[in-house]
Amino acid sequence: MTTSSLQRRRPWRPPGQLGGRRPLNDGFRRRAVVVGFLAPALIILTAFVGWPMLSALRLSFTDASGFGQETWVGLENYARVFTDSSILQAIGNTALYAVLFTPVALIAALVLALAVNSPQLPFRGFFRTTLFLPFIVSLAVAAFAWSYLLDPQIGLLNYWLQAVGIRIGNVLEDPALAMPTVVLVAVWKSFGFYMVIFLAGLQDIPKSLYEAASLDGANGWRRFTNVTFPMLSNTMAFVVVIALIAALQAFDQIYVLTGGGPYRSTQTIVMEIYQSGFKDLELGFASALSYVLLVATLLLSLVQFLFFGRRGEDTSS
Amino acid sequence: MTSTLSRAALSTPASGRRTVRRRPPRIRVTRALYFVGFLVVTAAIMLPVIIIVLTAFKPAAEVNAFPPTLTPTHWTLDNFRAIFSELPFARLIGNSFVFAGGVTLFALVFDSLAAYALARLDFRGSKVLLIVIIASLMIPFQATLIPIYQLISDLGWVNTFAGLILPRAADAFGIFFLRQFFLSLPRDLDNAARIDGASEFRVFWSVVLPNAIPALLTLGIFTFVNNWNDLLWPLVFTTESDHGTITSGLTLLTGPGGIIPQGVMMAGALIAVLPLAILFLLVQRRFIESVASSGLK
Numbered sequence: 001m002t003t004s005s006l007q008r009r010r011p012w013r014p015p016g017q018l019g020g021r022r023p024l025n026d027g028f029r030r031r032a033v034v035v036g037f038l039a040p041a042l043i044i045l046t047a048f049v050g051w052p053m054l055s056a057l058r059l060s061f062t063d064a065s066g067f068g069q070e071t072w073v074g075l076e077n078y079a080r081v082f083t084d085s086s087i088l089q090a091i092g093n094t095a096l097y098a099v100l101f102t103p104v105a106l107i108a109a110l111v112l113a114l115a116v117n118s119p120q121l122p123f124r125g126f127f128r129t130t131l132f133l134p135f136i137v138s139l140a141v142a143a144f145a146w147s148y149l150l151d152p153q154i155g156l157l158n159y160w161l162q163a164v165g166i167r168i169g170n171v172l173e174d175p176a177l178a179m180p181t182v183v184l185v186a187v188w189k190s191f192g193f194y195m196v197i198f199l200a201g202l203q204d205i206p207k208s209l210y211e212a213a214s215l216d217g218a219n220g221w222r223r224f225t226n227v228t229f230p231m232l233s234n235t236m237a238f239v240v241v242i243a244l245i246a247a248l249q250a251f252d253q254i255y256v257l258t259g260g261g262p263y264r265s266t267q268t269i270v271m272e273i274y275q276s277g278f279k280d281l282e283l284g285f286a287s288a289l290s291y292v293l294l295v296a297t298l299l300l301s302l303v304q305f306l307f308f309g310r311r312g313e314d315t316s317s
Numbered sequence: 318m319t320s321t322l323s324r325a326a327l328s329t330p331a332s333g334r335r336t337v338r339r340r341p342p343r344i345r346v347t348r349a350l351y352f353v354g355f356l357v358v359t360a361a362i363m364l365p366v367i368i369i370v371l372t373a374f375k376p377a378a379e380v381n382a383f384p385p386t387l388t389p390t391h392w393t394l395d396n397f398r399a400i401f402s403e404l405p406f407a408r409l410i411g412n413s414f415v416f417a418g419g420v421t422l423f424a425l426v427f428d429s430l431a432a433y434a435l436a437r438l439d440f441r442g443s444k445v446l447l448i449v450i451i452a453s454l455m456i457p458f459q460a461t462l463i464p465i466y467q468l469i470s471d472l473g474w475v476n477t478f479a480g481l482i483l484p485r486a487a488d489a490f491g492i493f494f495l496r497q498f499f500l501s502l503p504r505d506l507d508n509a510a511r512i513d514g515a516s517e518f519r520v521f522w523s524v525v526l527p528n529a530i531p532a533l534l535t536l537g538i539f540t541f542v543n544n545w546n547d548l549l550w551p552l553v554f555t556t557e558s559d560h561g562t563i564t565s566g567l568t569l570l571t572g573p574g575g576i577i578p579q580g581v582m583m584a585g586a587l588i589a590v591l592p593l594a595i596l597f598l599l600v601q602r603r604f605i606e607s608v609a610s611s612g613l614k
Contacts, residue, residue, distance in 0.1 A: 033517045034440045039430035041487035048465055048484035049453050056466035066467075078397045115355060122352050129601055130359055133366060136593040138546030140568045141586045145365035148372065148579050156368065156385045188365065196605050249457055250546040256568055270459045270549070278553060287463055294460040301455035 053294075054062030059287035066281045077288035087289070089264055090272045097183060097268060098247035105187045105243055106236075109194035114228070115196075117202045128199070135192035139252035142189045147172065147257055150181065175265040178258050182266050185253040190246065194239050202228070234307075241304040245297055269293050334560075369590070372583040373397070380580040396584035403577065405559040406585065409566040414592075416551065416562050417544040420536050422492045427531065428491035433521045435492070436499035437507065447496070459549065462533040466553055476560045481551065485544065491536050498532035499525060535603055542593055563589045 060077055062070040081087050116127045134142065149157040152170040161168055171177040205228065213223045229236075238251060251270040260267035260275070269289060277286030348374075360367075367387075372380060373396055374388040391612045434440070435447055458465075465484055474480030500551075506528065507520045515523070551565035560561070561569065567585045570577055577585075 026583060029439070030438075034434055034438050036432035037430045037438065037521070038446075041427040044427060044483070045450070045453065045489065047468070049456060049461065049489070052461035052464035053456060055467070056461055059463065103382070120351050121355060122348060127355060127359055129598075130363060132601075132605060133363070133594070133597070135541055136546075136597050137366065137590050138548065138564050140546075140548045140564050141589050142365060144582055144586050145369050146566070148583065149365060149368055152380055154383060154385050154579070156387060159383075159385050183319070188362070201368035217452070245457075250461055251459070253537070255548065255552075255610075273459060273462070274549065274553075278466070283463050283467075290460040290463065292487070293457060297457050298455055304564060306566075 001242055012266075031107065056287045056290050056294075059284050060291050061288075062284045062289075064283040066283055070284070073284065077285045080285060081288050081292055086264060086267075087272065090267045090269055091292070093179065093264075093266060094248060094250065094268045096179060097250050098244050100180065100183045100239060101186055101247045101250075102243045104183065105191050106194055106239060108187060109191045109239075110198050110232075111196035112191065112201060113195045114224075117199060130190040130198060134189050137189060139186065139189050140256050142185050143253040143256035145252075146181070146185045146188070172258055173262050175262050178262055178266045182250070182254050182257055185257070186247075186250065189253075194243065197239055198232065198235060201232050205231045237307050241307075245300050248293060248296055248300075342589070346514045366590075369583050369586050372580055373587045376582050377578055377580055380578065396580045397588075399581045400577075400585050400588070403581070404566070404570060404585075406563075406566075406588075408559050409561060409563045410588065412555075412560065412566075413545055413562040413564070413589075415478055416481050417541045419478060420485045421541045423482060423486035424488050424491050424539055424540050425533055427487040429495050429526065429529070430521070431492045432488070432495035432499055435496045437504075437521075437525070438517070447493075450489045450492055454493065459511060462549070462553060469554060474554075476555050476557055480554045483552075488540070491540065494536055495529065495532060498529055502528050531603070534600065538596065538600060538603065541596070545593060 059070075061072055061074060063073050063076075064070040081091075112131055115121060116124050116131065118124075121127065137138050137145075149155050150168075150171050152158055158168060168177065172179045209227045210223060211233070213227050218226060249270055250268045251274065254266050254268060254271055255274070258266045260271045269292065273289050273293070276282045276289065351381070371388055374392045374394070376391055376393045376395060379386065379389055379391070435443055469475055469480040469484070472480070474483075502525060507524050510520045510524045511517075543585075545562070546564055547562075548564050548568060551562040552568070555565065557559045559566075563585075567589060
């Protein structure tokens with residue numbers, strides 16, 4: 001996408017010109033070709049991304065309910081987002097979810113990536129494949145499996161924990177444990193994704209650095225803190241941002257496992273958008289909440305862009 | 318990335334095998350312990366998958382028995398029979414294939430056309446367009462769901478495949494991803510065809526696309542899996558349970574206040590995962606590569 005790559009390129013000439021057509025006709029044909037290639041995707045993206053984005057903004061200033069009349073209500077919906085205690089709770093829950101999910105998922109992913117990258121481990125390919133498997137399981141299906149494992153009466157995991165003296169009771173009915181549980185399901189489903197990104201990052205670290213560190217007498221832990229971790233910092237920063245963005249969108253397993261309860265302790269922003277928009281039909285309010293989600297995501301993306309802007313240009317030219 | 322991954326994975330055991338014989342027994346024991354230890358960790362992590370598979374084959378009495386057991390004493394296919402006879406399950410599977418497959422097919426065609434224009438046809442405004450497309454990548458679909466629903470509803474497309482598929486028939490990430498790949502292909506390839514008088518579409522279709530099959534596969538798998546597993550989207554655009562996908566349909570019938578028993582639910586879960594698991598095992602290298610590249614490109 002850089003100017004240098006554009007300048008290096010030979011100007012594009014339509015086939016017509018080679019056949020000796022008139023230049024005027026050429027320009028028209030050339031534009032028609034460009035439009036033909038771009039039109040399908042751009043029509044879809046305009047209709048289903050661009051327009052809805054503007055439409056949601058307009059709706060967020062109205063009391064739209066899906067039935068005809070819409071009245072302009074100014075900032076009322078936004079005022080409700082930031083004053084209604086139950087909505088503030090949903091925003092707080094989403095933040096808590098993100099704060100729990102991100103470090104746990106990333107530490108699990110990093111530890112497992114280091115393990116399956118270690119030359120000490122036989123059959124690394126097998127482990128890599130197996131550990132990635134949860135990523136192709138949908139969050140909804142993962143939620144079924146975990147709810148069965150954790151069932152207070154017939155759950156195997158619950159039974160095993162009791163056998164070693166740990167009583168967790170009914171975690172999904174416990175306001176203190178419901179959130180950690182829905183986070184756990186998400187961590188289980190997605191660590192494989194982050195693990196693979198870490199693996200790619202680990203493969204990019206030059207072997208010579210480790211050799212040099214070993215010559216200097218660095219042991220395994222020192223090699224990790226002085227070579228691996230600093231060399232992985234770019235990957236780490238990137239993964240933190242995408243994990244936070246993913247956490248902001250928490251919905252699936254919460255819908256399946258708790259429906260936002262108990263006592264709204266797992267109610268998140270997207271759960272609230274779904275319920276207020278599609279159950280209570282408060283479209284204006286749900287749109288205001290959507291914009292809060294949108295702005296939060298854009299801010300995180302901006303951080304990422306500032307971090308990786310230059311790198312992005314490098315790969316594209 | 319995968320090539321380095323697999324090369325590393327292949328070369329270490331090969332060179333290791335030769336030296337292992339000469340290695341002192343202590344190192345072999347360490348390696349074996351490491352292997353066994355990690356096998357246990359992996360098995361623990363895989364417990365939810367294991368429980369899905371084993372419970373799906375358990376008779377109802379054993380599913381609800383206390384104390385719970387891991388493996389069935391009597392293996393049975395009753396759960397699978399039940400899910401097909403009591404639910405419109407075959408319908409849900411079909412819907413999932415049409416939805417995820419349809420989105421994938423449309424997105425690959427439309428994305429690659431647009432990506433080709435951005436990579437190969439220098440037109441005025443191409444840079445601005447690219448920036449707009451990259452910026453739109455950052456919009457979470459959950460934030461625009463309500464206006465999209467209104468639009469689909471106005472068109473009368475709720476509970477239709479058109480409503481499920483068309484909004485996702487093009488995708489900013491796919492356009493960006495394929496553009497990057499097209500840029501990496503040598504321009505001499507298509508210039509040669511152009512000099513021979515091939516039309517731009519012909520260059521795209523017969524020269525560039527065949528060379529982009531790895532990237533198309535990667536993107537296609539990623540799109541298919543994401544849509545197959547998506548819950549919120551089919552939940553919103555299909556209000557009748559037999560129009561849903563396997564993911565949304567199972568959820569409606571088993572979620573809060575669900576009506577089907579655990580064993581049947583696990584049979585459904587197993588069937589929901591199976592196509593993806595097969596796809597994954599067939600093309601796992603490309604699959605893992607697609608994840609790595611979605612992160613790094």
